[in-house]
Amino acid sequence: MSTKLAIIQFPGSNCDQDILEAFTRHFGVMSTFVWHTENRLPKVDGVIIPGGFSFGDYLRSGALAAHSPIMQEVKSFGRAGGPVLGICNGFQILTESMMLPGALLRNKNRKFICKYLYLQAHGGRSSYHQELAGRTLAMPIAHGEGNYYIDEEGYKTLEGEGQILFKYAASPQDREGGNPNGSKGSIAGIVSSNGRVMGLMPHPERATDQILGGSSDGLLVLKAFLNTTM
Amino acid sequence: MKFEVIVHVKAEVLDPEARAITETLHRLGMPQVKNIEVAKRYVLDIDQPTEAAAKDQVESIAREYLANAVSETYQVRRM
Numbered sequence: 001m002s003t004k005l006a007i008i009q010f011p012g013s014n015c016d017q018d019i020l021e022a023f024t025r026h027f028g029v030m031s032t033f034v035w036h037t038e039n040r041l042p043k044v045d046g047v048i049i050p051g052g053f054s055f056g057d058y059l060r061s062g063a064l065a066a067h068s069p070i071m072q073e074v075k076s077f078g079r080a081g082g083p084v085l086g087i088c089n090g091f092q093i094l095t096e097s098m099m100l101p102g103a104l105l106r107n108k109n110r111k112f113i114c115k116y117l118y119l120q121a122h123g124g125r126s127s128y129h130q131e132l133a134g135r136t137l138a139m140p141i142a143h144g145e146g147n148y149y150i151d152e153e154g155y156k157t158l159e160g161e162g163q164i165l166f167k168y169a170a171s172p173q174d175r176e177g178g179n180p181n182g183s184k185g186s187i188a189g190i191v192s193s194n195g196r197v198m199g200l201m202p203h204p205e206r207a208t209d210q211i212l213g214g215s216s217d218g219l220l221v222l223k224a225f226l227n228t229t230m
Numbered sequence: 231m232k233f234e235v236i237v238h239v240k241a242e243v244l245d246p247e248a249r250a251i252t253e254t255l256h257r258l259g260m261p262q263v264k265n266i267e268v269a270k271r272y273v274l275d276i277d278q279p280t281e282a283a284a285k286d287q288v289e290s291i292a293r294e295y296l297a298n299a300v301s302e303t304y305q306v307r308r309m
Contacts, residue, residue, distance in 0.1 A: 060298055067295065096298065103300035105239075110246040149243060149301050182244070 003229050005031040006044040008074065010065045015051035015087060019205040026208055026219055027226060036068035045229040046083040047074055049090030051142075051203060061104060061145045062092030071097050083228040084197040088143055091189070091199035100192055100199045101158070102150035108182025112144040116213065117178055118169040119188050119202060124162030126195030131224035132165065136172045137217035139202040141180065141188075146201040148183035148190075155184055165189040166200055198225065231276055232309040233288040237297045238269035272296055273309065281308065 005023060009016050016033065023029040032042055036054075041047065054065035065071070071093070078084045078099050086094040094100040107113060119139055121132035150158065158164050166189035170178030179186040181201075189200030204218030239245045248268045255263045274291065278284035288306050297304040 059296070063295070063298070095300070101300075103298050105243065105301055106246050108244065108246055110250055151242075151300075182246075 003029050003046070003226060004042075004044045005029060005046045005048055005229075006034045006041055007031050007048045007050055008036060008070055009033050009050075010036045010052070010054035010068065010093075012054045012056055013050050013052035013089070015089075015203065015205060019048055019050050019087070022205040022208045022218070022222060023226075027222065029226065034070060036065065036070050038070045039073065041070070041073045041077060046085065046225060047077055049074070049084070049086040049093050050205075051088030051090060054089055054093065057145070060092075060096065062089060062094075062096040065089075065093045066096035075099060078192065078197045079194075081194065081196050083225060085225045086197070086199040087203060087205065088141075088146075088201055091201055092145065094197060094199045099197050100190060101154055102148055102184075102190070104145050104201070105147040105149050105182075106145050107143070107147050107180075112142075113146070113180050114140070114142040115180070116140045116215070117180060117202075118172055119166040120169045121166055122162075122164045124165065124191065124195075126162075126165075126191045126198075127228045128165055128191055128195070128198050128224045129162065131227060132220060135220065136169065137166075137207075137220060138215040139204060139207045139218055139221075140213060141202045142206075143181070143201055146181045146183065148181075148187040148201075150184055158187075158190060159185075161193060163190050163193065165191050165198060166202070196228070231278075231281060231284055233274050233276060233285065234307045234309050235272040235274065235288065235292045235296055235304055236269045236307075237272070237292070237302050237304045238267055239302050243301050270296075
């Protein structure tokens with residue numbers, strides 16, 4: 001049976017078409033859009049929360065979206081072991097809905113940052129880690145609030161439990177020097193304690209074609225997600 | 231009855247906006263400004279039979295929605 005994905009749409013989502021296109025064109029995977037006011041998820045193998053500026057970033061980035069009716073369903077889906085991927089604003093929505101620990105604060109340099117950078121994939125026990133650990137990926141970021149914050153105790157838990165998936169890197173050789181936004185420990189992406197929910201600030205769906213930006217490394221992240229749905 | 235909710239980042243969390251304003255005031259010749267805290271103010275008009283019930287509801291709204299417990303704290307005050 002073929003994989004089916006749900007892409008959640010909020011007012012202000014703007015990477016929903018891109019992620020649908022990436023999964024359809026590169027993997028032949030069918031996705032269906034689900035509007036945020038829905039109370040039920042269709043029968044799917046994975047859920048994507050795309051990037052954008054849901055509800056105009058009012059209150060805090062992702063805070064209003066986190067309380068949308070559909071998010072109750074997404075929470076149940078994730079708790080039951082369903083794979084959930086949150087990209088950029090999707091990551092912010094996942095932390096605001098407490099599906100992932102920590103919070104995403106305003107960038108330390110106060111600027112909206114839109115650029116390509118490198119990510120170092122770290123080790124851990126989740127299926128995402130198994131696919132990606134040890135790799136260096138080139139991918140763009142585009143955010144004003146990507147400064148990952150968690151207290152010291154929380155950070156030790158993330159490290160100890162192997163929940164850190166990506167750290168920013170200045171170059172393919174660099175381990176942690178390329179922190180663009182002030183994130184604790186240069187964190188760019190994490191997974192939940194059950195290893196099924198992944199959130200990251202960089203945009204894998206914007207790095208799927210060499211001719212657009214010069215990297216197709218985003219496909220590796222999307223493939224890791226698809227393999228988790230199987 | 232009206233309640234004021236003030237939400238601001240925790241002391242240990244860097245607030246880039248507050249730092250930018252502080253640095254600008256320093257540059258404008260006001261080194262006496264040691265620190266600035268920036269906060270958001272919400273005013274909630276609540277219809278409840280008693281003040282205690284209204285305050286409980288405001289506390290709950292502040293805790294669950296207006297502040298993010300990871301990075302922010304809040305104070306509630308009857309106006």
